[in-house]
Amino acid sequence: MSGWLVSKFGSRSIAIGASFLYAFTLPLLGIAKTTGQLMICLFIFGMGGNALNISINTQAVGTETIYGRSIMASYHGVWSLAGFSGAAIGTLLIKVGLIPSEHFFIISGIAVLIIAVGYRYLLVEDTNKNEKQPLFAKPDRSLIYLGLIAFCCMICEGAMFDWSGVYFQKVIQPEKSLVIMGYTAFMSTMATGRFVGDWVATRVGKKTTLQLSGVLTAIGLLIAVIFPYFMTAVFGFLMVGAGVSSVVPLVYSTAGKSKILSPGVAIAAVSTIGYLGFLFGPPFIGFIAQISNLRISLGLVAVLGSVIALIATRNKF
Numbered sequence: 001m002s003g004w005l006v007s008k009f010g011s012r013s014i015a016i017g018a019s020f021l022y023a024f025t026l027p028l029l030g031i032a033k034t035t036g037q038l039m040i041c042l043f044i045f046g047m048g049g050n051a052l053n054i055s056i057n058t059q060a061v062g063t064e065t066i067y068g069r070s071i072m073a074s075y076h077g078v079w080s081l082a083g084f085s086g087a088a089i090g091t092l093l094i095k096v097g098l099i100p101s102e103h104f105f106i107i108s109g110i111a112v113l114i115i116a117v118g119y120r121y122l123l124v125e126d127t128n129k130n131e132k133q134p135l136f137a138k139p140d141r142s143l144i145y146l147g148l149i150a151f152c153c154m155i156c157e158g159a160m161f162d163w164s165g166v167y168f169q170k171v172i173q174p175e176k177s178l179v180i181m182g183y184t185a186f187m188s189t190m191a192t193g194r195f196v197g198d199w200v201a202t203r204v205g206k207k208t209t210l211q212l213s214g215v216l217t218a219i220g221l222l223i224a225v226i227f228p229y230f231m232t233a234v235f236g237f238l239m240v241g242a243g244v245s246s247v248v249p250l251v252y253s254t255a256g257k258s259k260i261l262s263p264g265v266a267i268a269a270v271s272t273i274g275y276l277g278f279l280f281g282p283p284f285i286g287f288i289a290q291i292s293n294l295r296i297s298l299g300l301v302a303v304l305g306s307v308i309a310l311i312a313t314r315n316k317f
Contacts, residue, residue: 001047002054003261003268011058011264012122014051016115021048023111030101054271058264061256062123070206072253073197073246080191126263127256139269140260145315146251149210150274152304152311153247155281156217159301160186160240162282167294171228178230185234186241193245206250207312214309217243221302225295243305248274 006014025045032038060075086107093103139147164182168174174181201209220239223232251270258266281301288297 002051003265005051006055006058006126006264006268007262010124011055011062011126012119012124014264015055015059015122016119018048018051018055019111019115019119022052023108023115026108026111027101027104030099030104050271054264054268057252057267057271058126058256059123061253061263061267062125062127064253064256065127070198070201070250070253073194073201073249076249077191077194077197080187080194084187084191139266139273140258142315143255143258143261143266143269144273145311146255147270147273149308149311150248150251150270151277152308153213153217153244153251154274154277155284155304156221156240156301157190157244157248158278158281159221159285159298160237160244163285163294163298164237167224167298168233171294172230172233174230181230181234182224182237185237189238189241190245191241193242194249197246197249201246201250206254207316209246210250210312211309213243213245213247214305214307214312215243216240217305217308218302219305221298221305225299225302228295240305247308 002014022045025041025048028041029038029045032041057072057075060072064071089107090103093106098106160183164186165179168179168182172182197209200212204212216239220236220241220243222236223239224236227233227236251274252267255266255270256263260266261269285294285297285301288300
């Protein structure tokens, strides 16, 4: 629905509305009393988050048009910094003894202040705006390929988010305090890679950048599973972070310049395919790990990294 809403009402209006919905729904997660209430709140929270995702990425496409160069990866780099900030704030508030509902109210208040300051800088008009877009648009072949690249990338990202700590705990088996090092290594290079991704894409092109990203992701995962030792696994996860860092931003940027669909609908179509990777990837990895082992399942994920490079090689971007 998000792509249609952005095409109908403009990304600025949807971004502002979705931001408030996102912020105001967060405290409800902390005060929900039953499983049913929590499910409803999470459903609304997820819808607000996705509408914000599509509308803000549409804004980013418009900003790229103004700048005349790639800046999408830097936008996603700031998102990664927000992830680090959220984790740090959460750790601090847990240490001072705040319960989740109090924590969420504080974050909600901060978010409202950011919206109040930032909304005036949003672009009023979207590029390639088309209000006659269908609610559910069938993507053309180029968008399907972009969606498949996002799908493969998000499975790799999901593997790192959900399984890197488990891999270090069960396979690498370092000291307890070092179990998080794999995830930390991945996140650090993913954030850094996004801030240099635009520079790389501008100089060598999006196609070459996607090819390099797929190769780095595949090699990094293979190093981590073939050599299951602390230093090699950390190094491998560093490569994976660098590999996946620019894939989704470049895919969104390319989709937003579609000549067939408006930016919001095109980005929504690609992200719908891509987010299936987040949805199905982690449980699939767990299933394979259960019938074999975690090294084999992550090795299969490495194959998807090579698929990113393969699709990028066979298509024009």
